Amino acid sequence: MTSVSTARNALVGAQMLFVAFGALVLVPLLTGLDTNVALFTAGIGTLIFQLTTKRQVPVFLASSFAFIAPIIFSTQTWGIAATMGGLISAGLLYVVLSTFVRLRGTGFLHRLLPPVVIGPVIMVIGLGLAPVAVNMAMGKTGDGSAVLVEQNTAMMVSAIALGVTLLVATLGKGIFKLIPILFGIISGYTAAFFAGIVDFSAIQNSPWIAVPNFTSPEFNINAILFMLPVAIAPAIEHIGDVLAIGSVTGKDYLRKPGLHRTLMGDGLATSAAAVLGGPPNTTYSEVTGAVMLTKSFNPVIMTWAAVFAILLAFVGKVGAILQTIPVPVMGGIMMLLFGSIAVVGLNTMIKAQVDLSKPRNLSIVSLVLVFGLGNLSVSFGDFNLQGVGLCAVAAILLNLVLPHSPGEDRFEGGQA
Secondary structure, three states: OOHHHHHHHHHHHHHHHHHHHHHHHHHHHHHOOOHHHHHHHHHHHHHHHHHHOOOOOOOOEEEOHHHHHHHHHHHHHHOHHHHHHHHHHHHHHHHHHHHHHHHHOOHHHHHHOOHHHHHHHHHHHHHOOHHHHHHHHOOEOOOOOOEOOOHHHHHHHHHHHHHHHHHHHHHOOHHHHHOHHHHHHHHHHHHHHHOOOOOOHHHHHOOOEOOOOOOOOOOOHHHHHHHHHHOHHHHHHHHHHHHHHHHHHOOOOHHHHHHHHHHHHHHHHHHHHHHOOOOOEEEOHHHHHHHHHHOOOOOHHHHHHHHHHHHHOOEHHHHHHHHOOOHHHHHHHHHHHHHHHHHHHHHHHHHOOOOOOOHHHHHHHHHHHHHHHOOOEEEEOOEEEEHHHHHHHHHHHHHHHOOOOOOOOOOHHHOO
16 A cells, blocks of 8 residues: 555545544533543444454444433443443343344344334433433533523523534535534534633643543443343444445445444444443444545545544543533533434334334334333342333333234234
């Protein structure tokens, strides 16, 4: 490889990290995890994925939105270390699924986890945190127990952050359309600065070079059993991500390197991230969009993006700057983010033409939504199952147990 092509790949790789940056750091900012650790584990996770898939797929892995609500609940209930243990187990579930895919193909996944199961679970993930987003947009803590910023000021700042995010997402052209969250954070931060609610002390007190605040995991059976079902929905979404990048590059990655390898790469990346205290990894659709836009199909580019993410993780000022982002800025963006996640779940059922006039489908979707949004809890001794974990288990069991109408194709249109 010539020095010119190496420099070009490095430059495009830096651009890919820029595209992913806003979403990448948003997850640790919302969940209380260390942003520099998230940068480091995104880089390490991408390299692990490339090693597992023999560097054939041009994707970048970083913080997964699907785990935001479960991480918040788990850290409040069992602590960060136990949460990391649960996330390690969730990543290993991907590895188990990859083994089944290698042995039996993808058909069993669609039969066990059809859209009528996956759709409402994703909706609960998004809508479950709606009150947190609204509270933060109003200048309160996520649980609404304390006021951090005066409400009128907070609403003005959150409205600017949300408004700019919407404008860039809907009207942006080219590369700008792929980074609406980053624009929203920057505009909201600017408005917060002029409103006098930004505290720069964290930046002044932080060093330029610092080792990320890695956290060692511990294994708590309740946290593990809570996290395992959560991994099901993003594991299924992974198939869609692989198909998407395949359609962009014109290659069939389900065949080569194979879905079993991409699933395993995603799972190992998630477990490796949790070992160090970082959020779970997933393939980033923003970066897939950037690949399509720039026609940069060489996986080496993602190697460079991963290297830049790892190097940036050791810049202490980066994490400090992100810590100064006021609550209303994040609240404004979260309102759109969590609603968008819910719409992904809804769209999953729409695209599969799930017929909600059928009592069976209606029952599954209705119960999952009520269980999740009502925060139903089921206890067996010291073990407690609730939230997204309970929803996933309930959806799977209902799908397996409820009878089909006479003559109905059990797997037609994802309605099984």
